Every structure is written in C-alpha cells, then in structure tokens.
Amino acid sequence: MARRASRAGDSAAGDLVADDGTAAAEAGEPSVDGSAVGGAEGTGSSAEEASDLLADLMRAQRRRWAAATKAYGAFYYVNRVTLLLASAIVAARDALSTGIGDFLVPWVPLLAVSVVVLIAVDMWLKPYQKWRGVMDSRDGLADLLVRRAGGLPMERTRAEFLALRQRHRERNLF
Secondary structure (H helix, E strand, C coil), X not given: XXXXXXXXXXXXXXXXXXXCCXXXXXXXXXXXXXXXXXXXXXXXXXXXXXXXXXXXXXXXXXXXXXXXXXXXXXXXXXHHHHHHHHHHHHHCHHHHHCCCCHHHHHHHHHHHHHHHHHHHHHHHHCHXXXXXXXXXXXXXHHHHHHHHXXXXXXXXXXXXXXXXXXXXXXXXXC
C-alpha cells in the first residue's frame, strides 16, 4: 500500500512511498524520517533534502520567535500602561472622591491589589528582557537565513543555528 509523502524530507517531490519503506529502500531514496536508506550515501538529493529540512526548521523557529516577540511586546506595554493608570487612580483616591472621578473610588482597593499583582508578574516574567532577547534571536536567525540563501554551507548554517538556539535558551528562558 502506498501513500503520498507530505512532510518535508519524506521524499524529493511528494513521490509515492510504500508504507513499510521498502520502495524507498529499493530506490535508494530517503526514508520517511529523512534518513538515507539503501543506495549511495551522501548523494546530492539527500544533501539537498537535508538542506531544505534545515531551512524549513529555521523558518519555523523564526515564526515562533516572531510570535513571541509580538506577545512579549504587547504584554509589556499593556502591563505598563495598566500599571500607570491603576497606580495613578490609587494615588489620586482622595482627589477623585470629590470630583468627576468619584465612580472610581469603590474600585481603588481592587486596583491597589491589581497593581501589586501586576508588579509581581512583571518582576517574575521580566517581559521587557525577554522581549528584547527574543527580538535579538529573531533578528539573528533572519540574518542566518539570508546568509544561507547567499551560499553559506549547510554544516556551518546548522552549527550557527544550533548555537543561536542554545544562546536563546540560556538568555531568554529563565
């Protein structure tokens, strides 16, 4: 029974591949997991598939880092604006009770607690530091993708990508 290859690295161009992998082994093509089976090792097609798979992994990682950049940036600014507004209302409690903002006075205890909680979350997550770190990693990966498209050898690209991911984990996952 055959199935159409769907993942990058399954086969060169979505060829039919036997479910048990025998057709791939007989043809000397990469197996479902992307490793070479049968035939000559290190052929151009295997290296090309590995290069494509690496590029796909790098692009997927860049998308994740781009999404994390947006999430941390949004959280940081929403958190800061909320802290500023809530702490200003708490600080102006007495002035608000005699003026136009008297409807806010009953909310002052809740706002005071929310300020403390938001400050604790800010100190714990450090969204500004993570936002900057993720932006740095995202930009470094974008540069690596450009250099790879310009002819950087695959092994060097792979080594730099692994180093970039390791540096990202060390700096931004705390």
